[in-house]
Amino acid sequence: MADPVIVKICGIKSLDLLDAAIEAGADMVGFVHFMRSPRHVSIEELGGLISAARGRVESCVLLVNPDNSCVAEVAALGPDWIQLHGPETPHRVEAIRAEAGTQIMKALPIGSADDVAHVAAFLDVADRILLDAKPPKNADRPGGLGETFDWSLLGGLDPSVPFMLSGGLTPDNVAEAIRTVRPPFGVDVSSGVETAPGVKNKKLIEAFIRNAKAAG
Numbered sequence: 001m002a003d004p005v006i007v008k009i010c011g012i013k014s015l016d017l018l019d020a021a022i023e024a025g026a027d028m029v030g031f032v033h034f035m036r037s038p039r040h041v042s043i044e045e046l047g048g049l050i051s052a053a054r055g056r057v058e059s060c061v062l063l064v065n066p067d068n069s070c071v072a073e074v075a076a077l078g079p080d081w082i083q084l085h086g087p088e089t090p091h092r093v094e095a096i097r098a099e100a101g102t103q104i105m106k107a108l109p110i111g112s113a114d115d116v117a118h119v120a121a122f123l124d125v126a127d128r129i130l131l132d133a134k135p136p137k138n139a140d141r142p143g144g145l146g147e148t149f150d151w152s153l154l155g156g157l158d159p160s161v162p163f164m165l166s167g168g169l170t171p172d173n174v175a176e177a178i179r180t181v182r183p184p185f186g187v188d189v190s191s192g193v194e195t196a197p198g199v200k201n202k203k204l205i206e207a208f209i210r211n212a213k214a215a216g
């Protein structure tokens with residue numbers, strides 16, 4: 001029996017939902033610091049959420065192409081991870097990791113076989129890879145869009161590369177996603193456990209984690 005997959009619940013904005021995700025068995029929680037997101041939390045709110053998560057669940061702050069001052073400000077709050085979800089180059093990811101002194105998860109958009117081939121460039125500079133659906137050209141944000149991608153594309157990924165699967169996952173499709181793709185070691189969800197953009201639902205969180213853990 002394979003180890004159960006790691007589950008990340010992304011876009012948590014309140015202590016109440018943080019507690020719910022932890023009680024439901026989440027391994028990681030994600031806090032989005034990106035103004036155009038319906039899940040955006042301020043630096044001040046981040047501080048409270050990260051402190052409340054410490055010692056209970058791994059915390060991950062999600063940034064998009066951050067400048068050095070933003071990286072320093074977020075790193076000072078002591079998250080376990082910083083997730084980079086923008087067009088950051090491997091060189092920039094390496095520089096952020098050195099400056100932040102935290103573990104870095106690099107999110108990469110997948111929409112074609114070429115995108116899968118591009119993953120290799122980040123393996124030495126990021127501590128973890130998250131594979132997400134490539135956003136449509138008119139999207140107002142690079143993630144959290146509730147869109148899946150063609151999971152069969154990951155058949156072209158080097159079998160030795162561990163990754164978290166993301167993009168349009170829900171309580172209803174997460175088991176299929178885990179069984180269809182070369183098993184990811186983790187899954188990540190935002191929209192699929194919400195009743196409206198940014199409105200997380202405790203029952204959906206519980207169902208997602210239950211179904212993911214049962215499949216992995």
Ligand SMILES: O=C(O)c1ccccc1NCC(=O)[C@H](O)[C@H](O)COP(=O)(O)O
Nearest residue numbers: 010037143144145146167168189190191
């Ligand atoms: O969640 C957001 O609003 C967001 C905004 C900007 C960049 C990334 C964002 N989310 C990143 C995540 O890790 C999401 O969990 C991932 O994209 C999957 O989202 P969903 O398809 O909604 O489950």
